[in-house]
Amino acid sequence: MPKPEQLHFFVDASRCIGCQACVQACTECDTHRGDSMIHLEFVDRASSAQTVPVICMHCEQPTCAEVCPADAIKRTGDGVVQSARKPRCIACGNCVLACPFGVPEVYERRQIMMKCDMCYDRASVGKTPMCAAVCPSQALFFGTHEQIEQLRPRSSPINRFQFGRQTITTRVFTMVPAARAALQPWVDVAAAMDETPRPRLIPLSPVGAADPFAGVEV
Amino acid sequence: MPRASSDKSIAAAWGLLSAAILAGLVVVGSRSLARFDAALVGYTFATLFATFAITYRYAMWLRRPPTRLYWRRGWSVFLTPAYLRANIVEAVRRFTLAFAANRFIFRRGRLRGAAHWLIMWGCVLAAAITFPLVWGWIHFETLPGRLDLYRVYVFGFPVQTFPIESAYAFIVFHGLVWAAFLVIAGVMLAFRRRMVDHGAATLQMFAQDILPLVLLFAISVTGLMLTASYTWMKGYAYDFLAILHAITVIVALLYLPFGKLFHIFQRPAQIGVSFYKDAGAGGEQAICRRCARPYAPLMMVRDLIAVERDLGFSYEMPGAGEQGGGAAAGTGVSHYQQICPRCRRALYGLAQGRTWAGGAAVPE
Numbered sequence: 001m002p003k004p005e006q007l008h009f010f011v012d013a014s015r016c017i018g019c020q021a022c023v024q025a026c027t028e029c030d031t032h033r034g035d036s037m038i039h040l041e042f043v044d045r046a047s048s049a050q051t052v053p054v055i056c057m058h059c060e061q062p063t064c065a066e067v068c069p070a071d072a073i074k075r076t077g078d079g080v081v082q083s084a085r086k087p088r089c090i091a092c093g094n095c096v097l098a099c100p101f102g103v104p105e106v107y108e109r110r111q112i113m114m115k116c117d118m119c120y121d122r123a124s125v126g127k128t129p130m131c132a133a134v135c136p137s138q139a140l141f142f143g144t145h146e147q148i149e150q151l152r153p154r155s156s157p158i159n160r161f162q163f164g165r166q167t168i169t170t171r172v173f174t175m176v177p178a179a180r181a182a183l184q185p186w187v188d189v190a191a192a193m194d195e196t197p198r199p200r201l202i203p204l205s206p207v208g209a210a211d212p213f214a215g216v217e218v
Numbered sequence: 219m220p221r222a223s224s225d226k227s228i229a230a231a232w233g234l235l236s237a238a239i240l241a242g243l244v245v246v247g248s249r250s251l252a253r254f255d256a257a258l259v260g261y262t263f264a265t266l267f268a269t270f271a272i273t274y275r276y277a278m279w280l281r282r283p284p285t286r287l288y289w290r291r292g293w294s295v296f297l298t299p300a301y302l303r304a305n306i307v308e309a310v311r312r313f314t315l316a317f318a319a320n321r322f323i324f325r326r327g328r329l330r331g332a333a334h335w336l337i338m339w340g341c342v343l344a345a346a347i348t349f350p351l352v353w354g355w356i357h358f359e360t361l362p363g364r365l366d367l368y369r370v371y372v373f374g375f376p377v378q379t380f381p382i383e384s385a386y387a388f389i390v391f392h393g394l395v396w397a398a399f400l401v402i403a404g405v406m407l408a409f410r411r412r413m414v415d416h417g418a419a420t421l422q423m424f425a426q427d428i429l430p431l432v433l434l435f436a437i438s439v440t441g442l443m444l445t446a447s448y449t450w451m452k453g454y455a456y457d458f459l460a461i462l463h464a465i466t467v468i469v470a471l472l473y474l475p476f477g478k479l480f481h482i483f484q485r486p487a488q489i490g491v492s493f494y495k496d497a498g499a500g501g502e503q504a505i506c507r508r509c510a511r512p513y514a515p516l517m518m519v520r521d522l523i524a525v526e527r528d529l530g531f532s533y534e535m536p537g538a539g540e541q542g543g544g545a546a547a548g549t550g551v552s553h554y555q556q557i558c559p560r561c562r563r564a565l566y567g568l569a570q571g572r573t574w575a576g577g578a579a580v581p582e
Contacts (some may be wrong), residue, residue: 013566039563043564044564051567052564066529069491072286097519097522102558111488164532177574218514
């Protein structure tokens with residue numbers, strides 16, 4: 001079984017079928033029981049059924065933590081950006097507005113910011129986060145680099161994102177075409193301002209494909 | 219002088235000033251140390267150090283760009299002359315609900331709220347009794363010729379007289395016992411949660427989450443042992459217990475500025491932020507450049523852009539009007555902050571889908 005530090009989160013948003021399984025499973029996580037921390041967003045509801053699952057990308061230099069006036073958001077040694085520390089968070093909402101991926105949420109009544117912590121109770125001991133454990137299309141996958149390479153030979157995981165002039169590097173990887181990653185190993189998010197949803201043909205059960213859940217303790 | 223070094227010097231100066239003020243108040247309040255209890259000198263120096271360190275850390279905290287901005291904005295909004303009276307009333311109401319009643323913590327969990335409420339009020343009661351005694355601000359004397367009466371002096375001035383053998387005296391002189399009962403009950407509830415709650419067990423750290431509970435428990439138990447010693451055991455091991463109790467209190471005082479308990483001093487910022495948010499909600503709203511919906515107070519978005527620039531982030535985007543922080547007219551997007559969180563999530567999906575352009579028919 002791989003060690004926790006060898007395991008990574010891989011998101012292939014365009015594989016998402018919008019089934020909401022991740023949203024429901026997320027509420028089962030012990031660190032935020034009852035509250036779903038994953039966002040399942042329609043990219044353009046009027047013209048397309050395409051959805052995108054958005055988890056915390058766990059930035060190497062988290063903007064949310066830097067702009068937090070209470071110094072409440074901490075990144076643990078394994079690179080996971082945790083929800084705001086409860087004694088400190090003053091629910092100002094700076095993190096909500098600052099996150100380039102739009103992840104954190106403030107719960108006003110409880111005066112706390114909470115967000116995806118990659119199911120820290122599970123991921124920190126090598127178990128698959130709840131959302132990835134139930135995702136039927138593998139838009140959300142948790143495993144080793146070797147496993148994802150075997151599963152998606154035409155794709156490459158990258159973790160650099162461009163927001164205008166700002167480059168953000170994350171602990172979570174996004175899958176892009178391997179040929180493109182070789183030329184441009186980053187995703188320019190801001191450049192998608194005028195983008196419309198594009199279709200992508202993805203058989204959900206490729207013949208002869210390896211079992212994506214093999215070797216991953218659920 | 220480099221900024222970090224300058225910040226530390228300023229913070230150290232504030233720390234020294236506050237410790238000096240406290241030392242001055244100790245001298246004045248104890249009538250030139252005439253009422254100062256020399257047996258408590260260890261506690262006094264620990265509180266002086268804690269005052270220095272707490273002020274130092276608070277000052278350093280305020281030097282952080284977002285904290286500094288919120289601090290200024292919060293006070294500015296609160297002190298607006300036209301709303302000052304209403305703001306004071308509202309601040310008292312919010313302080314009562316948030317800090318006296320711990321309403322928001324009870325909403326996080328009933329047992330969690332109960333644990334915090336008990337610990338907090340136990341500590342408040344204990345601090346209200348202990349610190350004035352340690353600093354010589356309060357002392358008790360029997361009246362001349364009336365050994366059955368006690369007189370209370372505050373800062374050397376007589377304020378109250380009561381019979382020694384009375385229910386009132388019993389309650390007052392056992393104030394620290396009641397405080398210990400509250401703290402121990404709260405610590406038990408908190409420890410229970412930390413042992414059975416898987417989420418808490420995953421995230422908790424010894425120095426941050428366990429040590430303060432251990433310290434509060436040790437202070438309470440050793441304090442109760444002192445009472446038990448002089449009440450029922452004819453002062454058995456009293457000297458040892460007094461030293462043991464002093465060690466636990468002094469360690470807690472030294473821990474105060476560095477660990478989890480520092481939130482006692484940070485937390486009131488919650489009230490200031492609530493006024494800032496109210497002012498923002500009543501003001502102009504920022505309009506998302508992608509979906510054209512209002513998503514946040516314009517003042518907050520502008521402040522955040524300034525803070526991000528101060529921190530070295532550059533979310534500016536090529537296009538028109540890079541200086542603006544709001545929804546000024548323009549064909550391009552000037553700053554990524556001008557896009558609402560919902561659209562940011564959609565953009566992430568669209569950007570990833572965009573990388574597959576041209577490869578739509580290639581299955582994988």
